[in-house]
Amino acid sequence: MIDRDDTMQPQTNQLLNNFDYYQDGAFFSDPEHHIELIGLGQASRLQNFTLKELVVWHQQQTHPVFGGVPFDQQLTGTSQLMNGTMLAPAYVIDTVTGTEWGHRPSHKPAAPVRPIHLLRRTTEPDWQNRVAPVLRTLQTDAQKQKVVLGMQEQWKLSAPLRASDLIRALLRDQPHTYHFFLKHHDELFLSATPERLVRLHQGKLATAAVAGSIRRGTTTSEDQRLKSALRADSKNQAEHHLVVTEIQRRLRPWAHLQSVAAPQILTTPQIQHLYTPITGSITQQTSLWQLVTALHPTPALGGVPTAWAQATIQATERWPRGLFAAPVGYALPNGDGEFVIGIRSLWGHDQQVNLFAGAGILAASTLAAEAREIQLKTQPMQQILKEQIDD
Numbered sequence: 001m002i003d004r005d006d007t008m009q010p011q012t013n014q015l016l017n018n019f020d021y022y023q024d025g026a027f028f029s030d031p032e033h034h035i036e037l038i039g040l041g042q043a044s045r046l047q048n049f050t051l052k053e054l055v056v057w058h059q060q061q062t063h064p065v066f067g068g069v070p071f072d073q074q075l076t077g078t079s080q081l082m083n084g085t086m087l088a089p090a091y092v093i094d095t096v097t098g099t100e101w102g103h104r105p106s107h108k109p110a111a112p113v114r115p116i117h118l119l120r121r122t123t124e125p126d127w128q129n130r131v132a133p134v135l136r137t138l139q140t141d142a143q144k145q146k147v148v149l150g151m152q153e154q155w156k157l158s159a160p161l162r163a164s165d166l167i168r169a170l171l172r173d174q175p176h177t178y179h180f181f182l183k184h185h186d187e188l189f190l191s192a193t194p195e196r197l198v199r200l201h202q203g204k205l206a207t208a209a210v211a212g213s214i215r216r217g218t219t220t221s222e223d224q225r226l227k228s229a230l231r232a233d234s235k236n237q238a239e240h241h242l243v244v245t246e247i248q249r250r251l252r253p254w255a256h257l258q259s260v261a262a263p264q265i266l267t268t269p270q271i272q273h274l275y276t277p278i279t280g281s282i283t284q285q286t287s288l289w290q291l292v293t294a295l296h297p298t299p300a301l302g303g304v305p306t307a308w309a310q311a312t313i314q315a316t317e318r319w320p321r322g323l324f325a326a327p328v329g330y331a332l333p334n335g336d337g338e339f340v341i342g343i344r345s346l347w348g349h350d351q352q353v354n355l356f357a358g359a360g361i362l363a364a365s366t367l368a369a370e371a372r373e374i375q376l377k378t379q380p381m382q383q384i385l386k387e388q389i390d391d
C-alpha cells in the first residue's frame with residue numbers, strides 16, 4: 001500500500017489551502033489511491049432531493065459531483081449538508097491522473113491560524129442503558145438478528161475548524177482508509193471510512209462486506225493472536241455472514257456476481273475487521289444511484305430485519321444520523337463513481353462538532369465490549385480534533 005506521507009503531492013497540499021477560502025469544497029480518495037478528487041466552488045447544488053430529482057440533476061452536470069444521501073428520513077434541523085446534498089464544483093481535479101474539469105484556481109497561501117479552545121465535550125454515558133432493552137429483544141426474539149447502533153460525541157469549540165488542517169491530519173493519520181470531505185458555508189462533513197458501499201466502473205461493480213471487529217494488538221504477536229481470534233469467533237462470523245448474504249441478495253437483480261471467497265482481514269491503526277470483497281458485472285440497465293439505493297442500508301449499518309433495525313435505530317439513538325453511516329461519494333459525468341459509508345465521521349457546524357461511530361449488536365453481544373469498540377472507531381476523529389485545539 002502507498003504511504004500518503006511520502007506521496008502527498010505538493011499539488012494536493014497547495015490545493016487543500018483553498019478549502020479555507022471557498023464556500024463549497026469536496027475531497028474523495030480511496031485506500032489504494034486510484035483516485036484523489038478535489039473539488040472547489042459551486043457550479044450547481046442540489047438539496048433535499050428524491051432519487052428521480054438526483055438522476056435528472058446528475059444528467060445535466062458536466063463536472064464530477066460529490067455528496068451524500070441521508071441515512072433515513074429523519075431531519076437534522078436546518079442543516080444544509082446532513083439532510084442530503086449534492087455538489088457539482090466549479091473546478092475539479094483528479095490529482096492522480098491530472099484530469100481537470102473547469103479552470104484551476106490561483107494558489108492560495110495558508111489561511112491565518114486562529115486559536116481554538118475546547119469549551120465543552122458531551123458523550124453518551126447512558127448508551128449501554130439505552131441499548132440494554134434492544135439486546136434483550138435480540139436475545140428473546142429469534143426473528144430479530146442484528147442492529148447497528150451508533151454513538152455521537154459533541155464538542156463545542158471557541159472557533160470553527162479549519163478544513164485544510166483536518167484533511168491534512170487525516171491523510172497522515174489514516175492513510176489506508178477512504179477520505180471523504182464536503183463543505184458548504186459553515187458546515188463540513190469528514191469521514192475516514194474503510195467501508196465501500198459500491199463502485200461502478202465500466203459496467204463492473206465492486207462492493208464489500210465489512211462487519212465483525214476486534215481491536216489491534218500492541219505487539220505483532222498479540223495482533224496476530226487477535227486476528228486469529230476474530231476469524232474463529234462465531235459471533236463475529238455470524239454478523240459478517242448476515243452482511244455478505246444480504247448484499248448478494250440485493251445485487252442479484254442488477255448484476256452477475258462473482259463467487260465470494262472466505263472473509264479476509266481489513267486493518268486500520270485502531271481496529272481490524274472481517275472483510276469480504278464482492279464484485280460483479282452489470283446485467284441490466286442500471287445506474288450508480290440505483291445501486292446505492294438498492295444497497296443502502298446494508299446490515300453493516302442497519303440490521304436484520306431491515307425495517308425493525310431502522311425503527312430501532314430511530315427509537316434508540318439520540319440524534320438523527322443525517323450523513324453519518326450514510327452513502328457519501330462521487331459520480332463522474334459518464335455515470336461511473338464510488339460511494340462509501342460515512343462512518344467514523346465528523347460533522348462541523350459553526351463552533352459545534354459531532355463525531356459518530358457505531359457497532360453491530362447481536363444476541364451474543366456484550367454491551368461494554370461494543371461501547372469499547374465504538375470508542376476505538378471514534379479515536380481517529382478525536383485525535384485530529386485534539387490537534388486543532390490549543391488548550
Ligand SMILES: C=C(O[C@@H]1C=C(C(=O)O)C=C[C@H]1O)C(=O)O
Nearest residue numbers: 211212213300343357358359360
Ligand atoms: C457503524 C460502524 O461500523 C460498522 C460495524 C462494524 C462491526 O460492528 O463490526 C464494522 C464495520 C462497520 O460496518 C462504525 O464504524 O461507525
